[in-house]
Every structure is written in C-alpha cells, then in structure tokens.
Amino acid sequence: MTRCFTLSIALALAGAAATAQTYSQAPAFEAAAEAGDLPPVVERLPETPMIVEPLESIGTYGGTWNAALTGSGDRVWLTRTVGYENLVRWNPEWTEVIPNVARSWDVNADGTEFTFTLRAGHKWSDGDPFDTEDIDFAWNDVLTNPDLTTPPSWLMDGEQLPELEILDETTFRFIFREPKGLLLDHLAHGNADYFTRYPAHYLKQFHPDYAEDIDARIAEAGVDTWVDLFNQKASDVTPSYSYRNPEMPTLFAWTQVTAYNGSSPVVRFERNPFYFKVDPEGQQLPYIDDVRFQVTQDREVTLLKAIGGELDFQWRRINSVAQRPVLFQNQEKGGYNFHARVNANMNEAIFYLNLTSKDETKRQLYNQKDFRAALSHAFDRQEIIDTAFAGLGEPYQAAPRPESIYYDEEFATQFTEHDPDRANTLLDGLGYTKRDARGIRLGPDGQPIRILLEMASGKNFIDVGPLMERNLEEVGIDLEVREIERSLYETKQIGNELDAGIWEGDGGLGVELDPRWYFPYNWESGFAPLWSDWYTSGGTEGEEPSEAARRQMELFDQVTAEPDLETRQKLMGELMDIARDEFWAIGLVLPAPQYGVTNKRLYNVPISFPGSFPYPDPAPVNPQTFFYGEPRDIEPYRG
C-alpha cells in the first residue's frame, strides 16, 4: 500500500471567474433555446459558473448512465452520484475543502464568523433564482423549526443557536460565540446539504408561516399535519434527503424525473438546464444526458446486472470480497473496467470490550490495559486475514490509516503480532493463573473468564467470530459468539447492554470528522457507552469518564474550536497519543481496496479514489464530467 493516494486528478478550478467566455450546451437544449422554450445558456448559468477541470479530456454530450439501487433504503447511492451539491465540497484528493455552490467564503481571525458568497444569477432547476432568501428559509423556517427538525450538533453554538445574518442577495454570515474550527469540513460532509436543498419559492406553499391555504393543501395531500405535508414535499427533512418528490427543484447536475418511493422500478434523472458548472471550454455540464437507476430487491440481482454489463458505473452492493471473483471472471462478458475504492476505514473489524459494563467484575477486568493487550496478542491476525478476508489486508490496530497525517506506526502496529506466550504471560501477570477443567482462566470473582461477543448479522466481518473464539481459547479465555439482528445490536450498544462487540473502523482518514474509535466521542464509540453519553450530554447523563478520556474530551473541544490548522493538528495529535497509550479497542485488519465496475466506454473516471461517506465518493471526483467515448481497456489499480 502506498502512503498516499495515486490520484491524478486535476484540481477543480473553483470560483475562478471566466473572462470573455462563451458558453455552449447540450444539443437538446440548443434546439429548445432556439425555439424559445428555454432561455439562452448564458442566462441559465450564473455570472461566475464553476469551472471543473476534467480528469482526462474535454468530453462530448450524450448517453445514459445506468446504475442500480438495492432495496428502498439505498438513498446514499443517489447522494453519492447526483446529490452532492453542498455550499462547499471536498477536492477530489480529499485534502481540502473547495468552493461549490458558494463561490467563496471568508472566516474572521477568531474563527467565529463565517461569511459565504453565493454565485450571482445561480438558478434552481426550474429557473427560479437561488439566493440568500433560500438560505434564510432553510435556516429560519426549516432547520430551527422544532416541529421539523433540529440543526445538526456541529452547527450549534454550544447549546445555543448561532446567528445568521443576511448581508445581501448573495452574501450571508454565520456568527458563533465560540470558534468553530471544523465548520467547513462538516459543511463538505456527504450529509451536509442543509442550505442547498430547500427551494424557498417552492416550499413556502407548504409552510404554515407563508401558505394561507395550508389546511386545504393538507387535505388535498391526504396527510394529517403540515409537518407531514412539508416532509412529503421537501423529500424528508430528517433524517436525510430521500429523493421522494421529483417536483421539487434542485441544484443537481441531473434533476429527478421519477420518485424513489417504491412507485417505479426505475429512478430516472435528466440533465438540469440550469446547472452551474462548465468545463474549461465553456460547455455546460453534465456531459451525460441522463442517469437511470434500476431498483432491485436483492444484492445478488444487482451483482448479476453488473456482470451482465447493465451497469455503467457502480460499486455499491457489488464490492464485497466474496463477490470479487465473479465480477472479475465476467469482465469480458460484461465489457467493463474496474475502478478501485481505497476504503477510508482503518479496520475491517474492531473488537471492543465494554469498559463501562454494568457488570462490576467485567468492568474491572476489561479496564486493565494489559488484559486488552493480551487479547490482542492472542489473535492470529494473519490467519484471520487469510481465512475471513481472502488474504487481503494487513494486521492493524484501531489507528489512523497510513495515508493519514495522524499515522503513527506504533499506534498502528502495537500488540499486533500473534504471540500466545506473551498473551499468557500478561494474563498470568494480572493474577489470573488458576484455571477450570476446560483450561479457562478464573477471573477476579473466581469464575471462568467468559466474554459474550455479539455481532450484527450480515456484516463483512461476521466470519472472524469463530476464528477469534479459537484464538482466545488458546490463552484460556472463553469467547462466546452470537449473531444478532442489526438494529437490535444498535439498541443494545446504546443501552450499554453489550459485553463485547465488533464493528468496522470508520475514521481512518478524515479523523477529526469521525474520531469515534480514538476517544468516547459519541454513541458509536461502543467501547465506553456511558462515557460517551457523559460527553455528548455535557456531563448530565452517563458516567464520569476516566482521567485520560476526560483529557481527550477537553482536547477535542479545543480541536473543534481552533481555527488555525496547524495548532488544530497539534492538539489532535496529542489526543491521538493518548488514544495510543490507552489502547481503547482492539483492531484486527487494515482493509484492502474494493472494486467497482466502469463501462469500457466511460471516460474521466479515476482508476482509484478514496471511499467513505464524509467524502461521498464518487461525487467529489465529478461524475458530471464522465462521458462516453471509444471503448478501451484499463489495467485495474492494484494498491
């Protein structure tokens, strides 16, 4: 694995004003504009369109992008492909935040005031102007309306709301009392479309503060309350954009034609005549005419569609290790190349003991670092990799990925060698030398040490269970593995009812955005549910954490506030050092790249890019610039 992404994507020249530029458009719009059905392209584009530099070459218009959604809960694939148009976005390399819908921004020296400038003349897909009126509506009428939702926690000013100041039609400012060092990173997150998804002119019809005939509209829609009506029309305010109402104007490159609500077996999007991005020659993007998502019920069907060549660009639901041989065997038949996703997770499986267990004995046992280190030494990671992960990946702790600026070799590799003798010595050292008839060590209460590991069914790591069971038996610890239903797993984790658990290691890159494995950050930090409760509730719930964890929480509060990048990284580094020393959870395997299919005729697709949700790939690599040309073969990226 190389230490940095081999991304050869040119930087999007965002915000650069095009001077004396002439713009051109897709043939269909050309005709419509001439016939007078559409305004000319210059009027449809903002004054300063965003110029996107294609990866390989300037493209030509035409074609359909076929992809697939699996089941009714696959909306993130829509967000990753067509729906990522936030105020700001990630650059393709995932190294910095760049302008997007917002043309530019300005942060004051304290990091408390954020001034954004929109693009003058920017329009929704129905031609209505997009300006600060929409921002005002999104903030004051949707996000801060308690009937509809609450702002995400990263947008809050401590326990209070920040102040929104509208300066003119294209400029607005957020004012916080405390510095918000991570605000822009959060705004570029795949879910953070809060300010660019509520067209005020359309949605005001369904908001009681504006619509006089709201009761009639509620009755007409056949719903009970205006909240239901508003959610229906706004494609769901919470938990995230649901693509259910194609009527609502958007800022996407392709606007929705059919709803993703079970009514149609195909969800179709077509070119948005008012899209705000152009290529360096002034051709309005996107190149591809429309995007069609077939809705399947089962991932095996999605896989068959991929190997049958029905999907032009897709990794979702077809990129597991188990599916890989089938995908590669049928490459000729399906006529596709491969693109690689370098998983941003730092682990396939993190094994964690509940440090705040309800059981006092367990708590005493698990809170000893030597105990956790002993377990870590007991695991034969190479065997786990060879057996459960088809030989892919390398032994790794729950530590940042090698590509991360927080990479720390010691953190990543400590206690990873398979050394049962060392494990036994450590356990003996803790005084658990007595054993029962089966050879299981007796714990502090004189009972055999028995760990109940519950695993959420259907996950990729499900096969490590039996392997770990045997590894631990060798050092005299009884691990009992149970598979349980996924949502039950969540419920138990939140309720502090797990004894031990296992989950994927999110936050291998973009560490500040998702530090759940490095300290008790939120409920997803399964190793200490009560401590994370204490942190998220501001000390009113849960239980006071250990000193080290409290220090980490203080540091993280400073990180989120610190506007200066260098200082922020230093503080975060300090937090990571504590994480290494505390060794909260036991990582097993660093994930290898995953593969998806790319039509042989599709251009401007990178052969490898990072994969995660904060960086909602492939959106940051600009699917608007994908286009169809002559078929060609590309060697798959090998990592």
Add this chain to the structure above:
Amino acid sequence: MSRARTDPATAEQAAASAALGAPVAPTRVHVAGQWRLMWWKFRKHRLALWSGVLVLLIYVVALFAPFVAPKDPNDYASAYLYAPPMPVEVSLRGPQGEFGLFFKSYELTATTDPLTLEKTYVINRDALVPLGFFAPTEPYSMLGLPMNRVLFGPVNYEQPFYLLGADRLGRDVYSRVIHGTRVSMTVGLVGVLISLVLGIVLGGISGYFGGFVDDAVQRTIEFLKSIPTIPLWMGLAAAIPTVWSPIAVYFMVTVILSLVGWTGLAREVRGRFMALKSEDFVTAARLDGCSEMRIVLRHMVPSFASHIIATLTLAIPTMILAETALSFLGIGLRPPVVSWGVLLQEAQNIRTIATAPWLFAPGVAVVVSVLALNFLGDGLRDAADPYA
C-alpha cells in the same frame, strides 16, 4: 394387480368383495388386525417403503452425526477456502502391495490470483491422504459416550479430507451437512410433536363436544390461520431474547413453527371425531355403558391413529422447509448452529453458483429427506384406510 403373488392382493380382493356385500368365507384378511392390514397395504407402495427405509437411515445419521462426520463441522482451514470435493480412489492393493480394500485421496494445493482472488486447486499427487473406516480422531463425546473414532475418514486425523468440498472458511461441507441433519430433522419432529399435542387436545375437544365449544375452537383456528405466516414468524422470532443459548433458541423456533402447524392437525382430528361419533361401534360401546373416557381412548383414538401418523409424517417436511425459509429470512437459527437452513442461507449467492456449486449439498439433503418423508406419508395415508 391381480397378478401379484402376495397375500395382500388376496386381502384386497377379499376386502373389495366384502364391501360389495358378497358372502365370502373368512380369510386371513377378516381376522387380521388393523395394523397388520395397514402393513400389507403399505408394503405395496414400493416408493413409500423405500422412502421409509431412507428416512430411518437419515435419523440414524442424525443420531450418530459426530461419528458419521469425519471432521468437526466448525474446523476452518485457510488453505482450503472454497476447495472443491477431493477425489476418492479405491484400490485393491495397499501401499505395501498387500491385498484388501483401500481408499485414498490427495491433498489439494491452492493458487490464488491476487487480483481476482479466484482460487484454483490442483491435486497434489505427492501428498497422499490414506482413508479408512473407523479412522482415529481427536476425542469427542457422542450421546454421552467418549469416542475417538469416526466411521470413515483420513487415517491420519491431521490430514484434510473434503468429500463434498469446503465452504468459504475451509470447513468440511460433508461434515456440516451431516451435523445439520441433527437440527433440521429434529426441528420437524419436535415441532410436530408439539403440534400433535395441541392438535389432538383441541381438535378432539372440538370434534367430540361440538356445539359452542366446537365453534370457539374452530374460530380460534381460523384466527390463527388468518395471521400471515411470515409476519408471525418474524414477530415471534425477533422476540426471542438474544442471551438465550442456541439450544433454547432452537427450541423456541420449533415452538414457533408448531404454533403455525397445529391448526391443520386439529382440523384433521376434529373431522375424524365427527365422523366416528356416529359410527356403529361407538354407538354400540355407548349402549354397552362404557364411560365417555373409555369410548374416546379405547375405541375412537385407535381407529384414527393411523391417519394421525400419516398426517404427522407429512407435517415434518413442511417444518423442515419452514426452517430453511426462516433461516433464509435471517430470523431462524443463526451460526454457529449448523442446520441445513443455515448452510443454505450461507450458500445463497451468485458466487456459490458460479464457482462453488458443492455448497448446495445441504439443498440436496433437504430435497431427499423432504421427498422421502412425503412419499412415506402418502404411503401411510393410503394404508391408513386398509379397507379402501
């Protein structure tokens, strides 16, 4: 039919002519008891007869599963992921040239394509795996007895032996199917027994007393039947506490299956009761002054026992299939429990069809046993009316 040489043919002719009311001299058929008549009749249904033998064999395998299976079903081996079945060679000459019946196989060597992850296995002719009956193994216990031999396996226990290939973790499919027999065949049996008790008690009450009691029981059945199966399963299966041991979960699953199954049986029992109530021999018994209890137990139950047995036999395969369906939906038994449903659920993907079809072996086991039980049940049902 009339050309058959055996007694039952005569029996049937006699029975037929008896039914027509022709006066016949007493033959064996007139004095033979009900069960004997049934056996004669059953014997004629060849398919049922052989199916019966097969079913018996399957239950024997289930009982002695650890002895029949050459390997521990949970033993994984990274060198044999998705390994195909190993060839078994039979020769009459032993390694030293001695005569006798000798079995052998060869180890497989894997190469993995680093990119596609595809495994190709070649037979390694240098690494012989001698096989034999009563091969020694690591000690295990079966039915409480300590054992250290298996029916058939590698002479050297450390050596690999994959008669039906290996699964994704290099576990022996053959051993897993054998062990799965235990759970899958008994889920049906236990479930049916629970159904039986419920069905006979409620069906009997309903059929014997009639009137309001009957109405109430019938509507209860209707009520249960009107709740769709899948939601009922899902609701109940999801309500099983996860802290329960796999055995307890297994038991709950059988109870859930039988909850759905008892209604059919109850209807059957009730129908029989209704029909029998007005039969002459019941009236005769009543006129003789027999108690109600005695009438039911002594006269009525035996006369429909044969039907019940037939119905039960037909209910078992339904439960076996229901278990696989539950596992497919991910709400039945879960690993590490080994059942045919669990195994099939693991095999239910394109990769298996395309590259490792031997993982469908549990499917073959399901088909064979369900077919066998069905034919057995049909044979029993035909035979249950010995005079027909």
Add this chain to the structure above:
Amino acid sequence: MLRYIIRRVLWAIPILIGVSIVSFFIIQLPPGNYLTALMASMRATGESVDMSQLQTLSERYGLDEPMIVQYWKWISGIVLRGDFGQSFLYTRPVSDLLWERLGLTFILAFTSMIFVWLIAFPIGVYSAVRKYSIGDYVMTFVGFIGLATPNFLIALILMYVSFTVFGQSAGGLFSPQYLDAPWSWAKFADMMSKIWIPVVVIGTAGTAALIRIMRANMLDELPKTYVDAARARGLSGAHAVTKYPLRVALNPFVSRIGWELPELISGATITAIVLSLPTTGPLLLEALLAQDMYLAGSFIMMLSVLTVIGTLISDLLLAWLDPRIRQGVVG
C-alpha cells in the same frame, strides 16, 4: 342457509378485531422501533446519525406514545376514514403503495395458478387411475420435486441459468429498457419471456399439494358403483373416468378457491425477494424489517381480512355444494 350465513358473518367480526390487535402487536414484538431500525440502516450505509434530529422523528410519528394510543390512532383511521396510515419508509399512504403493486402481483399469481392446475390435474388423475405404476412414481416424483426444494434455492438457480444460458437480464419481470416504458405489445412479450421463472418456482411448490388432493379425490370416487355402471354402459375407460368421477373430484377444488385469496397477495414473498419482483411480498418483508408499523400492520390486516373472507366463501361454496354441511351434519 340464511341463518348459516348470518352466523358465519357474525363470527367474522370478533375474529377481525382480534386479528387487528394481534397484527399490530406482533409487529411491535421485535425489540426497538422504526427509529432504531432506521439508525441501523443509516449506520450501515456510513451516514452519520444525529440523535437530536432522530428525536424529532420520534415525536412526529408518536413513537413515544403508549402502544394502546398508537393502536387506536391506527385502527380508528381504518374504521372511520378508510385511512390505512402513512408508511414511514416511503412517506406515502399505505394504500397507494399496495395498489401500485397489486396488478403485477395478480398477474403473477393467476399465471402460476394456471400453471399449477395444468400440471397437477393430469398427474393427479393419472396417478390415481394407474396407482403404483412406474408412471405414477415418476410423475409424482417430478411433481413433488418442486415442493421439496426450498423456493429461494430454485429461484436463484433458475435466475442464474436464464442469465447465463439465455442471456436474460437478471431479476424483475421486465428487461431494463421496458421497466419504465408504457404498456405495449413489446413490453408484454418481454414480460412473458421473463415471467416463466417465478411461475415455475411458485408453481412447482404448489403442484404437490394439488396432485395429492386430486389423487385422493379420484381414489375416493373411482371405486364407486356409478363408475362401474358407466363402464357397464359401454363407456370407454378414459371416458368413464373423465365423465363423472373427475367432475365430482373437482368439487373440493372449487371450494379451495376462497383459500387462495390471501395467497394471491402474500404468497411467494421469498421467491419475489430473490427474483427482485415488484410485487407486494418484498414490500411486506421490508416493512417488517424496518418496523414500518403502519405499512406492516395494515398489510397484515388486509391479508387477514382476505383470509377471513376467503374462508367464508369457501364454507359457503361448500354448503351450497353439499346440503349436509349447511344442515350442520358435518361442520
């Protein structure tokens, strides 16, 4: 007869009330609720989950209210306004969701039923007339294979075969280009070229039961004197079988039609999931898994009502066919 009907209809009322309560509570049996299921699915897709935002959802859907209150809201909507509630998953009225899928579901169910009858009748009759012959064994064997193989297994294998051998697009009832096209002959032909997989899978599972009933009924009728009489009158063997006994043996079939009603909607859920069919079955399962309680509850409720109505029709048909039943001799 009228009294019988009234009695049966009156009995249906308490059953329906009971079913509505039970179906509502069954879907609440699994631990957690719609929100925990939602959270699990969001987490699986890597989305971040903001707890305070989820709390507003909980309030909106009234998930914190006692179960009795939720039940009353739901049932009063159905009874008083014919409103089956909104699906959380799709944020649409439950009835819309069901209606959209009923068309294809019925087409599939009827095609499968015809397929089953076409196979089961001849085999049933043959195996009764030629009891214990080689032909009987072979045909029953073939008829039973479908029953013995788990549906999800056949479905997957057939789908793979149609994909690799016939080059058909996997899953669904249509090729991709017809998915959102308006109905036309080409689309119909396309559907016909793909519908055979689900029909075979669903059909073969049902043949065994029908073969068995057919065979048993025929065996009951064949020895009766009127068949001998027909033969004596000089009717040929085949004619003697088809003219009377077959007709009589068909009676129980007619009465079974009522029972098929709920099957039409819920049947073949598992097959439909494997084959990605846009029918009602997968919707039900999805609703149950996601704990989308109004969708699941209303769905179960409808199925139950259909079962009750189906039973009623069956019983009435039986009573009409067989006077002994309506006089209460046999229940």
